[in-house]
Amino acid sequence: xxxxxxxxxxxxxxxxxxxxxxxxxxxxxxxxxxxxxxxxxxxxxxxxxxxxxxxxxxxxxxxxxxxxxxxxxxxxxxxxxxxxxxxxxxxxxxxxxxxxxxxxxxxxxxxxxxxxxxxxxxxxxxxxxxxxxxxxxxxxxxxxxxxxxxxxxxxxxxxxxxxxxxxxxxxxxxxxxxxxxxxxxxxxxxxxxxxxxxxxxxxxxxxxxxxxxxxxxxxxxxxxxxxxxxxxxxxxxxxxxxxxxxxx
Ligand code: SAM
Numbered sequence: 001x002x003x004x005x006x007x008x009x010x011x012x013x014x015x016x017x018x019x020x021x022x023x024x025x026x027x028x029x030x031x032x033x034x035x036x037x038x039x040x041x042x043x044x045x046x047x048x049x050x051x052x053x054x055x056x057x058x059x060x061x062x063x064x065x066x067x068x069x070x071x072x073x074x075x076x077x078x079x080x081x082x083x084x085x086x087x088x089x090x091x092x093x094x095x096x097x098x099x100x101x102x103x104x105x106x107x108x109x110x111x112x113x114x115x116x117x118x119x120x121x122x123x124x125x126x127x128x129x130x131x132x133x134x135x136x137x138x139x140x141x142x143x144x145x146x147x148x149x150x151x152x153x154x155x156x157x158x159x160x161x162x163x164x165x166x167x168x169x170x171x172x173x174x175x176x177x178x179x180x181x182x183x184x185x186x187x188x189x190x191x192x193x194x195x196x197x198x199x200x201x202x203x204x205x206x207x208x209x210x211x212x213x214x215x216x217x218x219x220x221x222x223x224x225x226x227x228x229x230x231x232x233x234x235x236x237x238x239x240x241x242x243x244x245x246x247x248x
Pocket of ligand 1: 011012080084088089090112115158161183187188189191217218219234
């Protein structure tokens, strides 16, 4: 019975490629990659010559038919993305669901994931967390998005682009308050890996003060609001609720 392997690849440091991932990528009939040129560099580094097809957000539904036909012929297939774990702010969800409902096995090969790498080394509470993907690109939408999360008790995690990191941090100060503890993890597993943590306003000031801190790839983390047992809503949540109700 043919298998679709969902294979994590490095997020910067090629030493994070696992022996199992290398073996599977070598042995499958086809690799479905988000960007075949990008993944071509990774595969040629490891001297893997398996053919690739592109599966990205814009053609996932068309390509899934081809992939299911290949599986029906008995060919194993591996899904990879540009970096890290497929499906995590990356394509693959539609494909995995369809392949499963067509009755095939889907096997994960775990490895790098920027949000997990960030969480396990930043010093923010890691017992309960919510990953919210990329915040909206437009400022007003982003403020609303953050404001709606201000009362959340779990650690909040986001991916953010270097072009928006300053604006996003400013919006975090607005929505969560200057004192909310936050952390950023930059360039994980790479040469300039950096962690900055502290009150939201302090972290913003540090990133504003040093242009190098605005480069590369980022994971943003916001500690959850303190648990309030004695009232239904804490003052900040009531404030947020008022703002949201005004917008309705
Ligand atoms: N699938 C990937 C994963 O498992 O982490 C994430 C893909 S998403 C399109 C890319 C975003 O992940 C980047 O914009 C950044 O926010 C985050 N990211 C990826 N690699 C990173 C790294 N080395 N350091 C920090 N953040 C990273």
